[in-house]
Amino acid sequence: KLTNYFAMSSLSTPTVETSQANTIEASDSTQTVGALSSNIQPTADAFDTDDDHSGQHESTAEQAETEQKHETGSKFNDFKEHSDLENWPITVDNDFIQNYLMQDIGFFQNKKPDDVYTESSRVYKEQNRCFSNKYFEKRLKNGQTVMISWLVYSKSKGCIYCFVCKLFSKCQTSLTTGGFSDWMYVLRTLENHEDSVEHKSAMLCWITRKSNKNTVDQQLEEQMRKTVQYYFEVLKRVVAVIKFLSERGLAFRGHEEKWGSPNNGNFMGAIELIAEFDPFLHEHLEKCKNEKVNATYLSKPVYEELIKIMGKHVQDEIVNQINNLDTKYYSIIVDCTPDLTHVDQLTQEKPEYKRIAKNLNHKLVKLEYAILTVVWEEVLERFNKISKKLQTPGCDVFEGYLLLSSLLSFVKELRENSADRIAHYESEAKGLCEDITSSYSDASKRIVTRKLSDGTSGIASLKGADKFRIEVLYQLYDCLIIQLRKQIDPYEQIAKRFKFLSDLVNNSEIDEDSIKLIISYYKNDIDRQIVNECYQFKEYMDLRKSQNTEENTPSKMQCADVLQLIC
Structure with missing residues (x-):
């Protein structure tokens, strides 16, 4: 949908898991990092190593405290520029990683010039051990000393981490989760960790992303931004054509929807005219003709939806202006153009409603309908008087019984005398309106006489007034009599018991x-x-x-x- 597409924020980027991003970026830049082993497979999920044996000295209280930091979304803003890995969440997302790619190594290491790390002090067999700056360096076999760039120190907890594995590896070790502080085995632990495949994969991702300074998400975002901008330019021209045609009351569609045809309508013709002088629209139109684009945004559903959106906006603006008026009275001038049928275009009459109105009028002018109107007026008038009398204060049950009994007698009398009163009903009905028909609707039908099996003629089917009296009036009176008897029975029982x-x-x-x-x-x-x-x-x-x-x-x-x- 057009509205949903452009309502999508251009800053939103698709979620890419860290392991997948590592695999893509590492495979594209293997030649950049020649110092690493060529046999490295950048899939951290393929390994599930246990923590070093030195991690046995970590307390369960620290692990429980670390598990509480699993909520990355709510704590990301607090640790956005924090260099202490102890305050980092356990699970990091792509935005978190991208924020720290801009920092250098010194931002993470927290290296102290005075080489005093009192918070890292640990006691082993009555001997006090602590972290030192010498652990940030490593001596090679040729005697050269190099810095361990991935090692960082946590000032709040007094332990060390591998921040590269923290960002790019899913391997759960003491150097990535709880922090390492067993200084008796620190050298062996650092050496084993540096030689692990998981660490090499994480380092490869770190170096690759630092060198490229770009991510797959950023590339997708840039591609999305260009696509949005491209179709924004297309829709800007479409909206201009819609405004032009709407202001002049011109039709949009033609006899056919085909580019290049003289009968394709005003909308497609205006687009083709603009494309002759607009290189951008000309190129887009050529792609549409050659079917090189999936979404053209030049079809009928698109501009119809735009017309609805623009019309709703204009209507809301008019309503707001009227609501902001200081006066309570205002005038509206409406202009319209009649079509070939000389019908006012402002009259919005649906064919379905017109058909229903005609059918209803056809029923109202029938003689049968008019007779029923007269009959119901006579019956309901008496019912209304009796009902008001029953609701009068002071009316007892005996009087109510007599009133209902008189009403029942009245209905029975109408039924018995219906044959004599049918002529009176007809004359009253014809006087209601000039359009009332003078005869019954079945007057022109042929009388059908059924023949019995022995060859004799049966009773002829009813017609006209007799049929209306027997099939309609008798049923009406019988229904009223039955309902009145149901209402009178309780009053009759009470009246007989308390008549004395x-x-x-x-x-x-x-x-x-x-x-x-x-x-x-x-x-x-x-x-x-x-x-x-x-x-x-x-x-x-x-x-x-x-x-x-x-x-x-x-x-x-x-x-x-x-x-x-x-x-």
């Missing part, structure tokens, strides 16, 4: 069947004496009514008051 309470309030005759029903239902709580209690309470209510009549006070009691008085 309503009789007491309404001054009507007491329904003993209702009392017997509640006795049978609550047989563990109510006995038959409740019948006499109800008659006694009835006399009390009559007496209370007569007193209230004389005093001109209301005598009506709610069911809740009756229950409270009984209890």
Whole structure:
């Protein structure tokens, strides 16, 4: 993707393992270092030597402290310019190595001019031994004295390291991990380490990289930088062409996408025109024609993605300018060019939405749809009134049962009289809108009469108003009746059980069947004496009514008051 490609930082370099880098660079510069053995194989991973026997004197506490320094990423900045190898992380990366390639030998060795290394003092058989400057030198067989350039001293721990193996070798020895401090065997240890294949491979990498002053990562980075710069110049010209065509409202594509064709469109034509006077773009265009490049960045997906990015940037800029305005009111002037079909280009109407709208309009103008609108208006109006009455404060369960029962009777009446009311529904539906069709949608269909197996004619299939009444209205009313019965059943059971309470309030005759029903239902709580209690309470209510009549006070009691008085 174009965006992901250019979002990648030019400073990021691919990770190259140390052993692989050593192998590549060592093989390219074997002739440069003639002093080393020609049989050296620069693969430090091929050897797995144990530590020298002198490393047995190292304490486990120091090893635990060394293992805690394995986090290279978080501690790299602290030891970037530190010459004490004790503070180096165990695992070093390529950036860490590149930082120390710029330093000379004296930066690492920490050599003291006074030859006093008190922190390196060790006691062996009641004899005090310590490090000395003489260990930095080596006498050859011809009597010549040379400096051991790879040996460094750690002032914080008082031990010695091989910094070359620390950087380029994966061999785990005391000179690379914990530090060497067994001064009784120091000469033999240094000699054995210098003759090891791992050390020679590390020295070869050190000398090679110091002489070249360049790495494989740097070469890859330079190649990446040149590639990015190359395609940046290509895209700069592509963006200029996009801006030119967009400002003038010109089309980008033509009848074919072929370089050199007069019908390849404005975009490819503009690129070819610029290439005649631009050597860089001319060379790139020739590579594209000869298919010498994998990514041309001149194709349709590239400039379409650039158009989206540039359009989003322009939109965000317009929104920011509007948000920064001090006034709350502003005006926008929009200009457009009509095409051959005389359709305003600012109207963004998708064909799918247009098709859906046409289908919906075709259904709305049908006579059946209009009749259903009239029927539902009649039904829902009654339902709405009953619903509001049921939600009125003070409406008891008996009144609710009567309201729902009346609603059920209303729906049943509509179903029974639907054959007579269908003509009324049709006239009401046709008056809703002028576009409503005057006949049913199946009016033009042929009536099919099925023949039975014995040769007689069966019942003819329904059509028009009869079909709509039976297949639509009857199903509608039946569904409403079923749902209303489910709602009425709980109210009906409660009303039958507690009907005697309503009789007491309404001054009507007491329904003993209702009392017997509640006795049978609550047989563990109510006995038959409740019948006499109800008659006694009835006399009390009559007496209370007569007193209230004389005093001109209301005598009506709610069911809740009756229950409270009984209890």
